[in-house]
Amino acid sequence: MFEASRICRCIICHDYGDRDDYDAADDGVIGNVNEFGWSVTGVPADEQGPGWSYTIGRWHSRGGPELAMFGLDLRVMQSCLNILGQRDGLADGQSHDDVVNGYPVRLRTVEPTWYRAFFGQAIWFYRRPPVPILEVVWPDRDGAFPWDTGSLAQPHLWLAPAAHVQGVWTQDV
Template sequence: MFEDSRICRCVICHDYGDRDDYDAADEGVLANVRTFGWSVTGVPADQDGPGWAYTIGRWHSRGGAELAMFGLDLDVMQSCLNILGKRDDLADGQAHEDVVNGYPVRLREVEPDWYRAFFGQGIWFYRQPPIPFLEVVWPDRDGAFPWDTGSLAQPHLWLPPGEHTPGVWTQDV
């Protein structure tokens, strides 16, 4: 689905003439990408719904897909994304057993029509969506994944928005 042209148009590789307008959050992302190779942006849960977290910078630094995780505590998601962020060759359909204690996670390719709803700071960073995103999907306590049960505790971003069950995850699409 994604063309790997390797011509990075991110704000580190290209001057868009707006660097004087970067705020503290923007500068924090840039510093993390330069230091660690990626940054994790967290969106806390609020009265409208659960939180989520995603990486910014893996595509720039490693040529690998960005990662996103939904519906857990922000610290847990940040830890999981940092564990996976160090790995190369992550791909749709993979299982990883050593990310969440006692539970496997699965990677699913995110449909680009979801990007604007969930990855705003990533769009700011790259300025050229779509770049690849993988959703890190976790099972429930019984080991069942959302596609097994229909659970909406996390979005089903591997589906086009029109095929997703309406709910908290679809309100901004």
């Protein structure tokens, strides 16, 4: 689905005429993408809900999907995304056992209808969504994934918003 639209229209590859308007955070993302191949943006937890992190730049640098993770400490999520970010061939349904302290994670394709609610800075960077995003889904301490238990500790972004249980993750969709 996404390979046909692989032409990168990000702000590095295309001048949209607004480069003088970039702030320090924008320049930081661009610098990280240029130096490391991607940047990790973190949205801290607040009184409205848990935090999340996501990559920006993997599609530009590696031709691979961006990655997103929800509901853990920002430093933990950043570390996990950086570990996975180095890998090629990431795809929906894959399991990776060496990312979170002995627990497997699963990759699930994010439905594009969620992008505006969670990935604003990636939309700014690419200007032409959708680029593919995979949610990195982690199990609970007993090894059960959200689809096993119905847990909402992390959103189920592989579902359309209308099919997702209403709650903290659906309030901005």
